[in-house]
Amino acid sequence: MIPALAAAFSMESGNSAGLLCGGALAALLLGLAVLLGVRRQQRQSARHLQERLRRAEAALSARAEFLASMSHEIRTPLNGVLGLADLLLETRLEDDQREYVTAMRQCGETLLRLVNEILDLSRIDAGKLELEKTPFNPAEVAEHAATLFAARAFAKGLELTCLVRSGFPAEVRGDPGRLGQVLANLIGNAVKFTAQGSVELEAAAEQIREGAVLLRFEVRDTGAGIPAAHLPKLFGRFAQGHPGSGGSGLGLAISKRLVDSMGGSIEVESEEGHGATFQVRIPFETPPGPRRCPPAPRFAGKAMAAARSPLLRRVLSEYLAELGFSVLGVLPEEVAAALSEAAAAGEPVRLALVEIPHPEADPETLRRAASAGTRLAAIAAPGVDPGPEGSLYCALLRKPVLWRHLEQVAAGVLNLGEPGAAGGTRAAVTAQRACEALRNSRL
Numbered sequence: 053m054i055p056a057l058a059a060a061f062s063m064e065s066g067n068s069a070g071l072l073c074g075g076a077l078a079a080l081l082l083g084l085a086v087l088l089g090v091r092r093q094q095r096q097s098a099r100h101l102q103e104r105l106r107r108a109e110a111a112l113s114a115r116a117e118f119l120a121s122m123s124h125e126i127r128t129p130l131n132g133v134l135g136l137a138d139l140l141l142e143t144r145l146e147d148d149q150r151e152y153v154t155a156m157r158q159c160g161e162t163l164l165r166l167v168n169e170i171l172d173l174s175r176i177d178a179g180k181l182e183l184e185k186t187p188f189n190p191a192e193v194a195e196h197a198a199t200l201f202a203a204r205a206f207a208k209g210l211e212l213t214c215l216v217r218s219g220f221p222a223e224v225r226g227d228p229g230r231l232g233q234v235l236a237n238l239i240g241n242a243v244k245f246t247a248q249g250s251v252e253l254e255a256a257a258e259q260i261r262e263g264a265v266l267l268r269f270e271v272r273d274t275g276a277g278i279p280a281a282h283l284p285k286l287f288g289r290f291a292q293g294h295p296g297s298g299g300s301g302l303g304l305a306i307s308k309r310l311v312d313s314m315g316g317s318i319e320v321e322s323e324e325g326h327g328a329t330f331q332v333r334i335p336f337e338t339p340p341g342p343r344r345c346p347p348a349p350r351f352a353g354k355a356m357a358a359a360r361s362p363l364l365r366r367v368l369s370e371y372l373a374e375l376g377f378s379v380l381g382v383l384p385e386e387v388a389a390a391l392s393e394a395a396a397a398g399e400p401v402r403l404a405l406v407e408i409p410h411p412e413a414d415p416e417t418l419r420r421a422a423s424a425g426t427r428l429a430a431i432a433a434p435g436v437d438p439g440p441e442g443s444l445y446c447a448l449l450r451k452p453v454l455w456r457h458l459e460q461v462a463a464g465v466l467n468l469g470e471p472g473a474a475g476g477t478r479a480a481v482t483a484q485r486a487c488e489a490l491r492n493s494r495l
Contacts, residue, residue, distance in 0.1 A: 249274030
C-alpha cells in the first residue's frame with residue numbers, strides 16, 4: 053500500500069522532485085508502521101509480564117503462608133520432644149543413656165532453631181512480620197544476649213565481654229525480642245567462628261535528641277575473618293561467610309531483614325585472618341528520663357582492675373572510672389605488689405576486682421590488704437570453682453562482667469553496715485550473698 057501511494061504521488065507530480073517526495077513519504081509511513089507494530093508488541097509483552105508477575109506473587113504468598121503454617125505445626129510437637137528429653141535427663145540414667153538423650157536434645161534444638169528461622173523468613177516474605185512497640189531496657193537485652201553464649205565462649209578459652217557505654221538510655225520503645233534475636237545471632241556466629249582470642253559486644257547511644265535515639269551495637273571478634281569475595285552476598289539467603297562450616301545460612305539474612313524492618317542498618321567489616329566487626333544501628337523512641345542504665349552511684353578513691361586479658365581490663369576500668377574511681381590496671385599476679393605500693397604511697401585501694409584463679413596469689417598479702425580496708429571481689433568464668441582462695445574475697449562476679457552486677461557489688465561491698473549509703477540495701481544484700489556463696493558453698 054505504501055509503495056502504491058508513493059507511485060501515485062510521483063505520477064501526479066511528473067518530475068524528479070515528486071519522486072523524491074514520494075520516497076520520503078513512503079519511508080515515513082513505513083517507519084510509522086514499524087513503530088506502531090513495536091508499540092503493539094511492547095503492550096502485549098507488558099501485559100504478559102504483569103500476568104506472570106501476578107502469578108509469581110500469588111505463588112510466593114501461597115508458599116510463604118504454607119511454610120509459616122507448617123513451621124508452626126512442626127514446632128509444637130518438637131517442643132514436646134525437647135520437654136520430654138529434659139524430663140528424661142532428670143531421671144536416673146546410665147552414662148551411655150544420658151549421652152544419647154543429651155545428643156537427642158541437642159539435635160532437637162538444632163532442628164527447632166532451623167524451623168524458627170524458616171518461620172521468620174516466611175513471615176517476612178509474606179509481609180506478616182509484626183514488630184512490638186513496648187517499653188524495655190536495651191542494656192538488659194544486650195547483656196542477656198551476651199550471657200547466652202558465656203558458657204560456650206569460656207569453654208573454648210575465649211574472652212567474652214559486654215560493654216554498655218555511658219549515656220545509654222534507661223528505656224526505649226521497640227521490639228526487645230527481635231533486637232535480642234539479632235544480637236544473639238551475631239554473638240553466636242562470632243563465638244562459633246573464633247578459635248582463640250575474644251568476642252566483645254559494645255552498646256552505645258548515637259544521635260541523641262528529644263524523644264528519639266539511635267543505638268549502635270557492635271560485635272567484634274578475633275576469629276578467622278570473612279573472605280572479601282563473600283562480603284557482598286553475606287546477608288543473602290543461604291549465604292555463608294565460611295562455606296562448609298555448617299548452618300542453614302539464614303541467620304544473617306533474617307537479621308538483615310529484621311533490622312531493616314526496624315528502620316535500622318547492619319554493616320560488616322572483615323579481613324580474612326583478622327576477625328570481623330558487625331555494626332547494627334537502630335532508631336528507637338525514648339521517654340523522658342535518665343540516660344544511663346542504671347544511674348550510677350559516685351565513689352572516690354582508687355580501684356584496681358586485675359585481669360589477664362587487656363580487653364577485660366579495659367571494660368572493668370571503664371566501668372570503675374564511670375563510678376568515680378581512679379583506676380589501676382594490673383595483671384592478677386601483680387595484685388599483691390600493687391596493693392602494697394598503693395598503701396605505702398598513702399593511696400590505698402578501696403576496691404580490687406581480681407580475676408581468679410591465679411596460683412601466684414599471696415594469701416597473706418591479700419588478707420592484710422583486706423584488713424586494712426581494701427574490698428576484694430573475685431571475677432571468674434561460669435562454672436569455675438574459686439577454690440581455697442575464694443575465702444579471701446567478699447563478692448563474686450561471673451563473666452561476662454555486666455554493668456548492673458558490677459554497680460551492685462561495688463555499692464554493696466563498700467557500704468556494708470551503712471544502710472543509707474549509695475547503692476541501697478539491694479546492692480548490699482547482693483554482695484553479702486555473693487560473699488556467703490564463696491565462703492560457705494564455693495560456687
